[in-house]
Amino acid sequence: MILVTGGAGYIGSHTVKELLRAGYEVMVFDNLSTGHRELVLAREFVQGDLLNPQDLARVFSRYQIEAVLHFAAATSVPESVENPEKYYRTNVLGTLNLLSAMVKAGVKHLVFSSSAAVYGDPQKIPIPEDHPKNPKNPYGRTKWMMEQVISDYAQAYGLRFVCLRYFNAAGSDPEGEIGEWHEPETHLIPIVLEVALGKRPYLEIFGTDYETPDGAPVRDYIHVCDLARAHVLALERLLSGEELASAYNLGIGRGYSVREVLEVCRRVTGREIPAREAPRRPGDPAILVADPTRAQKDLGWRPKYTALEPIVETAWSWMLKMSQKS
Numbered sequence: 001m002i003l004v005t006g007g008a009g010y011i012g013s014h015t016v017k018e019l020l021r022a023g024y025e026v027m028v029f030d031n032l033s034t035g036h037r038e039l040v041l042a043r044e045f046v047q048g049d050l051l052n053p054q055d056l057a058r059v060f061s062r063y064q065i066e067a068v069l070h071f072a073a074a075t076s077v078p079e080s081v082e083n084p085e086k087y088y089r090t091n092v093l094g095t096l097n098l099l100s101a102m103v104k105a106g107v108k109h110l111v112f113s114s115s116a117a118v119y120g121d122p123q124k125i126p127i128p129e130d131h132p133k134n135p136k137n138p139y140g141r142t143k144w145m146m147e148q149v150i151s152d153y154a155q156a157y158g159l160r161f162v163c164l165r166y167f168n169a170a171g172s173d174p175e176g177e178i179g180e181w182h183e184p185e186t187h188l189i190p191i192v193l194e195v196a197l198g199k200r201p202y203l204e205i206f207g208t209d210y211e212t213p214d215g216a217p218v219r220d221y222i223h224v225c226d227l228a229r230a231h232v233l234a235l236e237r238l239l240s241g242e243e244l245a246s247a248y249n250l251g252i253g254r255g256y257s258v259r260e261v262l263e264v265c266r267r268v269t270g271r272e273i274p275a276r277e278a279p280r281r282p283g284d285p286a287i288l289v290a291d292p293t294r295a296q297k298d299l300g301w302r303p304k305y306t307a308l309e310p311i312v313e314t315a316w317s318w319m320l321k322m323s324q325k326s
Contacts, residue, residue, distance in 0.1 A: 001025040001063050002235070003107075005050065005098065006071030007042065008035025011113065011169055011227055013178050015069060017041050018228035019235075027063050029055075030072065039178045050094030053101065060105035067109035067239060069231055070098060073142075076186050077117065080139035081283050091142035092149070099153045109238045110150065110161040111231055114247065116220075116288050118144040118165060125255075126220075126291035129165070129247050137283030151246060162234045162244050167220035167251035167290045169227055171311040172318035179318030180224070188261055189221070189312060193319045196269040203273060205258050207280035210287075216258040218287040220251035223305035223314070233299040244298055251290025252306050261308065268312045 002019055006012040007028030012035070019026050020041060027044040037045070044063070048055030050072055059065070073091045074080070080087040102110065117140030118133050135141045147163045154161055170189050172179030180190050194200045208215045230250050237244055256264070266273050295301045305311050 001027050001044070001065055003027050003029060003059065003063070003065045003068045004042070004071065005029045005068065006035065006073065006113070008032055008037060008040050009071055010180050010182065011166070011224055012069075012071035013039035013041065014173060014224045015071070015228040015231045017173065017178060018225070018232050022232050027059070027065070029059055034182065036181055039181065041178065050097050051089065053097050056097060056101035060101050060107070065105065065107050067111070067235055068098070068102060068107060069111045069113075069235065070095065071113045073113065075139065077137050077139045077283050078186075078281055080137050080142070084138035087138045087142050092145050095146045095149060099150065099159075102159070103153070103157045108158060108160055109235070110159060111234050111238065112146065112150055112161060112163045114147055114163040114165045115140065115143045116165050116167045116249070116251070116290065118147065119288070121285045122287060125287055126253055126289045127249065128291045129245065129249055129294055136285055147247065160238050161246070162238060163247040164227075164230060164234060165247055165249050166227060167222055167249070167288055169224050170221040171223040171225065171305065171314040173225065174314045174317075176317060176321055179322070180315060181322070188219075188258065189265065189315050190319060192262055192265040192273060193269065193316055195273050196265060196271040197319065197323050201274070203262060203275040204278040205262075205275055206278050207284065208277045209280075212257055212286055214257050214259050217284055218255040218257045218289065220253065220255050220289045221261075221308055221311055222251050222303060223311050226250070226303040226305055230295060230299060230301045233301050237299065245294060248295040248299065249290040249292050250295060251292050252303050253290055253292050255287060255289040256308050264308045264312050268309060268316050
């Protein structure tokens with residue numbers, strides 16, 4: 001059985017669906033602080049918290065866990081700047097508790113949900129995995145710290161692991177079964193689409209003086225289902241005993257600015273979508289674009305969605321479905 005922490009969240013729930021499609025038995029562990037029970041497609045679900053070691057002990061004693069996919073974390077960059085204590089406690093201490101429970105139970109395989117935020121301001125574009133790590137915000141620092149903790153546990157206790165560094169996850173399940181659902185919403189594409197639906201008056205473009213072609217921040221958007229497939233490929237290779245690198249970038253290798261995202265959303269929705277310029281947010285790098293060559297070579301991973309428009313189309317379909325329910 002595969003244990004998925006944070007499997008009621010956005011990327012976790014899509015990965016659970018991909019694991020089930022690949023024939024794995026899956027158990028989801030989530031405290032539902034930001035995830036949603038309705039997004040859990042696995043039969044086995046335990047509501048528990050990584051900060052409570054007893055919750056983890058019960059899971060590892062009750063289930064025969066073969067490997068862990070670890071998504072559970074606090075993930076908002078602006079919130080991490082305002083409330084770093086929450087991020088160090090939730091992300092770092094929660095991961096330590098999970099690793100200790102794995103060691104006690106003799107579970108040796110881990111796929112960890114990391115982030116491009118570990119790099120900070122890039123010294124070269126696209127960003128390779130060996131790029132210097134200089135996170136600009138507490139969220140990125142916790143992810144880098146978690147990677148280092150996992151590496152130390154691997155050396156000491158024989159853990160086999162892969163860290164997958166996502167760039168900007170986007171889109172939703174094209175079958176419409178699950179999708180992106182944050183309360184409040186913090187990701188750019190669904191925020192733009194909320195403006196299109198009339199749920200927000202306008203989009204705020206944070207920062208217009210970056211050293212980018214149009215002055216707005218640039219990001220590499222990767223479809224959530226492509227991320228999910230990468231997790232299954234990494235898991236398969238870990239379980240088969242293949243030697244893998246410690247970390248892989250997951251992105252399409254192309255960046256889009258906030259203004260470009262806005263224009264794509266206008267095209268997809270056919271709506272005006274008003275926008276206003278606002279000051280930069282603390283902790284935001286100007287450009288983050290992946291070099292995904294290593295994942296393509298070692299994992300045999302090829303993203304299906306290689307342009308922004310089809311990614312936005314899946315997000316828009318899901319948001320229309322959700323708006324009809326509310």
